[in-house]
Amino acid sequence: MADQSYPVGQGVEVTVERSPARGTWLEVVHDWITTVDHKKLGIMYIAYALVFLLVAGFEAMLIRIQLIKPHNDFLSPYTFNRMFTMHGTTMVFLVGMPILFGFGNYLVPLMIGARDMAFPRLNAFSFWISSFAGLLLYYSFIGGVGLSGTGSAPDIAWFAYAPLTEKAFSPGHTTDYWAIAILANGIGSIGTAINIIATVFCMRCKGMTLSRIPLLPWLYATMSFLVLVAVSPLTACQAMLLLDRYLGAHFFDTQAGGSAILWAHFFWIFGHPEVYVLVLPAFAFANEIIPVFSRKAIFGYPAMVAASVGIGFISLGVWAHHMFTIGMTSFGNAFFTLSTMLVSIPTGIKTFNWLATIWGGKIRFETPMLFSIAFLFQWVIAGLTGIMLSVSAWNWQLHNSYFVVAHFHYVLVGAIVFMIFAAIYYWYPKITGRMLDETLGNWHFWLMVIGFHVTFDVMHFPGLLGMPRQIYTYEPDRGWNTLNFIVSIGGFIQAIAILIFVYNMVHSYFRGDDAGPDPWDAWTLEWATASPPPVYNFAIEPEVASRRPLWDRKHPEDPDSAFE
Amino acid sequence: MSADPHSHATGHGEPPSGIVRLPASTPWPFLMSLGVVLMCAALVTSMWLIWLGLFLFVISAVGWFRAVLPHEAHDDVPVADEFFSFIPEYEKVARIEINETHRAQLPLETFPISSGIKGGILGGIAMVIPAEIYGIIRYHSVWYVVNLLGGAGVGVWSNPSVEEMQRFNLQAFITANIIQGATTLLVGILYGAMLPIWPKRPILLGGIIAPVAWTGLLHSILGIVNPFLAERIDWWSFAASQVIFGLVAGYVVSRSGRLKRLSQVPLPVRLGIEAPGIHPGHEGGHEHEGDEHRK
Numbered sequence: 001m002a003d004q005s006y007p008v009g010q011g012v013e014v015t016v017e018r019s020p021a022r023g024t025w026l027e028v029v030h031d032w033i034t035t036v037d038h039k040k041l042g043i044m045y046i047a048y049a050l051v052f053l054l055v056a057g058f059e060a061m062l063i064r065i066q067l068i069k070p071h072n073d074f075l076s077p078y079t080f081n082r083m084f085t086m087h088g089t090t091m092v093f094l095v096g097m098p099i100l101f102g103f104g105n106y107l108v109p110l111m112i113g114a115r116d117m118a119f120p121r122l123n124a125f126s127f128w129i130s131s132f133a134g135l136l137l138y139y140s141f142i143g144g145v146g147l148s149g150t151g152s153a154p155d156i157a158w159f160a161y162a163p164l165t166e167k168a169f170s171p172g173h174t175t176d177y178w179a180i181a182i183l184a185n186g187i188g189s190i191g192t193a194i195n196i197i198a199t200v201f202c203m204r205c206k207g208m209t210l211s212r213i214p215l216l217p218w219l220y221a222t223m224s225f226l227v228l229v230a231v232s233p234l235t236a237c238q239a240m241l242l243l244d245r246y247l248g249a250h251f252f253d254t255q256a257g258g259s260a261i262l263w264a265h266f267f268w269i270f271g272h273p274e275v276y277v278l279v280l281p282a283f284a285f286a287n288e289i290i291p292v293f294s295r296k297a298i299f300g301y302p303a304m305v306a307a308s309v310g311i312g313f314i315s316l317g318v319w320a321h322h323m324f325t326i327g328m329t330s331f332g333n334a335f336f337t338l339s340t341m342l343v344s345i346p347t348g349i350k351t352f353n354w355l356a357t358i359w360g361g362k363i364r365f366e367t368p369m370l371f372s373i374a375f376l377f378q379w380v381i382a383g384l385t386g387i388m389l390s391v392s393a394w395n396w397q398l399h400n401s402y403f404v405v406a407h408f409h410y411v412l413v414g415a416i417v418f419m420i421f422a423a424i425y426y427w428y429p430k431i432t433g434r435m436l437d438e439t440l441g442n443w444h445f446w447l448m449v450i451g452f453h454v455t456f457d458v459m460h461f462p463g464l465l466g467m468p469r470q471i472y473t474y475e476p477d478r479g480w481n482t483l484n485f486i487v488s489i490g491g492f493i494q495a496i497a498i499l500i501f502v503y504n505m506v507h508s509y510f511r512g513d514d515a516g517p518d519p520w521d522a523w524t525l526e527w528a529t530a531s532p533p534p535v536y537n538f539a540i541e542p543e544v545a546s547r548r549p550l551w552d553r554k555h556p557e558d559p560d561s562a563f564e
Numbered sequence: 565m566s567a568d569p570h571s572h573a574t575g576h577g578e579p580p581s582g583i584v585r586l587p588a589s590t591p592w593p594f595l596m597s598l599g600v601v602l603m604c605a606a607l608v609t610s611m612w613l614i615w616l617g618l619f620l621f622v623i624s625a626v627g628w629f630r631a632v633l634p635h636e637a638h639d640d641v642p643v644a645d646e647f648f649s650f651i652p653e654y655e656k657v658a659r660i661e662i663n664e665t666h667r668a669q670l671p672l673e674t675f676p677i678s679s680g681i682k683g684g685i686l687g688g689i690a691m692v693i694p695a696e697i698y699g700i701i702r703y704h705s706v707w708y709v710v711n712l713l714g715g716a717g718v719g720v721w722s723n724p725s726v727e728e729m730q731r732f733n734l735q736a737f738i739t740a741n742i743i744q745g746a747t748t749l750l751v752g753i754l755y756g757a758m759l760p761i762w763p764k765r766p767i768l769l770g771g772i773i774a775p776v777a778w779t780g781l782l783h784s785i786l787g788i789v790n791p792f793l794a795e796r797i798d799w800w801s802f803a804a805s806q807v808i809f810g811l812v813a814g815y816v817v818s819r820s821g822r823l824k825r826l827s828q829v830p831l832p833v834r835l836g837i838e839a840p841g842i843h844p845g846h847e848g849g850h851e852h853e854g855d856e857h858r859k
Binding site for chain 1: 604
């Protein structure tokens, strides 16, 4: 293969500086606070989410220490309630969404050949309001008048079922902190979603037709539509809850004619699409990483787009599978059983397309691909337990048990967190200009896989044996002791893996190998500029003729454009 | 890539050559978001915060408007010329060759979608016959089988008696028709898509092997999923219905056209999979790009 030079500008070679901001620390802080550059905002989203990942992970460790043996008194019941509430709320709202929005912010404009997001100031506003909302939520630990040693931290679980959240059962400000923080966070999420949709559909470079948009922006656009549809009812029900608590309304006050089921519907109309808001970007990362490390174009691009959009649509019609035990009609139960099973069809299409992409490929088992392969395996298992739980009769037996906890952690950790790690290993060189250490990456991967399976495979069994979720301790004669001990050990293994990952990120930032613009021999536009990219992304606005523009430049004798 | 030095510009129109015009940095989004969150935080901390939040909100709103009206503030960033060399370092997988020789190995024709729809409809009608014969002989009712299939749609039925199952029920009738219609139509379309690719004897696969296989699968799991339904199904008549569906649907689909099938080539080729080593002339399947190193 001949050396294919890609001249940018006038063909004068320059040294690309690694640090965009220099000066006193005050100038640096000012630069970051006032920035409207999508790349800096993306980095801040990711950094903010990683900090909260450590916080939520620490909370998870406290939970597992408390449950490692029966009758443990490591945490008080009040503190335990706060820990699992804050763990769930943090992981969904302060880790999952921000880190995925961060990657979206960073990558979408680069991948479609744009200079920035459609609304750069709204982008900055969305980030800052989300981050202040997170800080407000955690201020609850030290603010207000608490019941125990943890301030007014929320203790109502991440789904905050009514009527537990009413003043009579939830005095003080615990629930208020939760509702206000989620409401403010929702404003930021909606702002970012609008921005991503506008960017994907209005800011594409020349030649990038809808059928040539890389799959990652496609999936981010789908996810953003879901955010618009799903976060709005969540914001509405937070406002209704605050009206209940502050102005004496009775939306959810069952003693005054309100409806607890109304809250459940509102919340899960947000809550289940939220799963797909989180998992669609994970799919998007897989769509980019798996082909590059298999040396093959993605199999079935049109089917992948259609399946992604299909998942988005279907996910809006399955919320009540979280409510099988709430007392719906059997026809309602049957409908939501079937609609939930229906999601497996487009999901199956995507899974088989990933396998078909790998099949016959020249696979490179580097860290991003290792995490992606683990994701494929774990996602399928998560889907199988999801199908089990979609059967209402089965669900009745296991509702609110640790089987359900294991299932959704299989989705949220086994699929989403694994793909977030894959994405960090894959795009870290682009963001920082340095490669992450591959040996440490392997240690991280194997410890994470082992810890994950020790934790969440085993966690299904206490659920099958009847262990309810959210209990702070248990009797020693239930047959759960050994299983909980193993689950806790698995959690500690995962914690060690994540500490290695954090060390790798910090160490590699200062001492990692130079990445160059295209360390993975990839094919999309973000690799056609320097690492890290200049503030304007591309010196000359790109023009594309296929789905893999960089492939075309590298292989002029065999361009994709000849086949599209 | 450093963007220094930025020259702040308030004009509008085309930037000069060698300059990229980007939105100017601004503190107002930061301050506005702080104002909004402070107003919210006032509910749980001190009501005095609401005034600070409101003040920040108002001044940042004014500042933000002034940053975009009448003309958007922007920075003119000089473009540094760069020169990248992209050298593919890794092996690539051979692209499937779409030449005349290769095209001869793929089905040049497929059944029309209408053949699958016809097959599904006719198969669905035909399979009702043995099921109804069983219902009439065993329970003296044409509605028993219908109610068995559509009972999931009747909200008031938890464990219906045989007498209830023998009577007409509108909800069960509608549900049964929806289930039967949708399922047979989809399986018919699936037959239309798959039969040209698969074996020499499509009737054997579609008419006997596949129905027997899914009957066995249903038999093994229905006892767990829905014991009530499993107890009341006569599996021999059920299997007969499925086989009749398969035979009729397979026959109708196959009669829609005489297509050349590729029984002599491997399945991956028939499915059009790009994989190394399966296509003549591509033994090994990989083109080596050389061992050049990246710059």
